[in-house]
Amino acid sequence: MAVNPDALAAVRRLLSARYPTLEVDPGWLDRCIADVRQGDAAVRCGSNDQLARSVRQRLLETDLAQVVVASYSRIAPEKLQAANGKVGDGGRGAVLVQIESMIDIGCSAASQLEIAEARVEARRSNKDPNEAYAGLKPAASASSSSSGADAMAAFDAQEEGKSQGNTIYPRRMLKLELSDGGSSANVWAIELERIGGLDMNTTKMGSKLLLKGAQVNKGYLLLTPATVSVEGGGVSAKQAVAEEKLIATLRAQLGPPRRKRGMPSKPQAISNHAHDGNGSNHTTTAARDRFSPDEDESMLLAALEAEAEAGVDEAAAAQLAERDASLPHETKPESGGPANGGAQRGGRQPAPIVMVDSDDDDDAYTSARWQETILIESSPEP
Numbered sequence: 001m002a003v004n005p006d007a008l009a010a011v012r013r014l015l016s017a018r019y020p021t022l023e024v025d026p027g028w029l030d031r032c033i034a035d036v037r038q039g040d041a042a043v044r045c046g047s048n049d050q051l052a053r054s055v056r057q058r059l060l061e062t063d064l065a066q067v068v069v070a071s072y073s074r075i076a077p078e079k080l081q082a083a084n085g086k087v088g089d090g091g092r093g094a095v096l097v098q099i100e101s102m103i104d105i106g107c108s109a110a111s112q113l114e115i116a117e118a119r120v121e122a123r124r125s126n127k128d129p130n131e132a133y134a135g136l137k138p139a140a141s142a143s144s145s146s147s148g149a150d151a152m153a154a155f156d157a158q159e160e161g162k163s164q165g166n167t168i169y170p171r172r173m174l175k176l177e178l179s180d181g182g183s184s185a186n187v188w189a190i191e192l193e194r195i196g197g198l199d200m201n202t203t204k205m206g207s208k209l210l211l212k213g214a215q216v217n218k219g220y221l222l223l224t225p226a227t228v229s230v231e232g233g234g235v236s237a238k239q240a241v242a243e244e245k246l247i248a249t250l251r252a253q254l255g256p257p258r259r260k261r262g263m264p265s266k267p268q269a270i271s272n273h274a275h276d277g278n279g280s281n282h283t284t285t286a287a288r289d290r291f292s293p294d295e296d297e298s299m300l301l302a303a304l305e306a307e308a309e310a311g312v313d314e315a316a317a318a319q320l321a322e323r324d325a326s327l328p329h330e331t332k333p334e335s336g337g338p339a340n341g342g343a344q345r346g347g348r349q350p351a352p353i354v355m356v357d358s359d360d361d362d363d364a365y366t367s368a369r370w371q372e373t374i375l376i377e378s379s380p381e382p
Contacts, residue, residue, distance in 0.1 A: 075211075205231070
């Protein structure tokens with residue numbers, strides 16, 4: 001069925017005003033208008049502006065790879081390298097992109113993996129993994145009447161102070177994989193400031209973002225609330241496999257499972273070899289440096305405990321050396337014997353023990369070693 005020229009013009013006018021750099025495939029646009037009018041009687045009988053709004057919503061719920069022309073490219077990696085410090089602007093240069101994947105780089109991969117697996121299990125049991133998250137929204141919206149800083153502080157306090165269950169992702173700093181729908185490779189973006197409307201619990205894969213001057217640094221887009229707006233939407237096909245893809249990514253990042261504490265494992269070896277002959281702790285430091293914020297917390301704690309134990313041993317050795325230095329030095333006996341043997345060994349010996357018989361005119365006997373047997377001759381009875 002042919003599309004009414006006036007309706008088509010109204011749709012193009014809205015899309016051009018909202019997404020000025022988006023090049024929509026004419027064939028997709030014709031099919032979209034026909035599907036919308038056929039599936040919704042209210043739109044079919046409504047105004048052209050109502051039709052245009054419905055088409056825009058359908059676009060937000062469609063993979064951009066199906067929407068744009070074949071030659072379309074706005075955020076290809078090579079374009080970011082050559083970009084003049086930013087992508088898009090607040091005027092006619094805004095760029096529409098969609099989210100392909102999302103991870104929180106402010107939280108450990110181990111904790112996110114545990115939550116992702118729990119969410120998958122909850123869905124298998126026909127439970128809503130976001131049920132606990134929904135309980136947070138009224139308190140957060142109640143704070144919206146105050147300043148933005150107060151609302152954010154209230155939300156942070158609520159996140160930290162309230163148990164959210166094991167199916168709710170924490171919220172720190174997001175790293176997003178973005179696509180413009182073209183054939184070029186995807187790019188990565190880092191959230192420098194918290195962007196409202198984005199979180200790992202409710203944001204769907206395929207959701208659309210509008211870049212309005214996002215800074216570029218070393219191939220990464222740096223996102224702030226001033227340089228990006230959340231358009232919404234989402235692609236059901238991408239969302240259906242999002243959790244499984246996240247689990248695979250996190251498992252690859254963490255590597256093979258490590259041994260648990262209490263079993264013979266690397267942390268014990270770290271404790272045994274924590275110090276070399278010069279009293280340094282190169283092994284412990286190297287082991288500690290291998291841990292990233294995404295490593296298993298139990299392994300990190302084991303390494304730190306080993307380092308702490310090594311520090312205690314070093315402090316005890318220093319105290320022993322200080323005590324030995326305060327003792328009197330060895331006095332050399334006049335004759336040879338065991339004392340000379342001790343002196344020849346070059347070790348520091350305790351002060352000699354002198355025993356004298358009160359009724360005997362023999363010379364005093366000097367013992368230069370603690371372990372030497374001392375014979376005490378008693379005085380004769382009268």
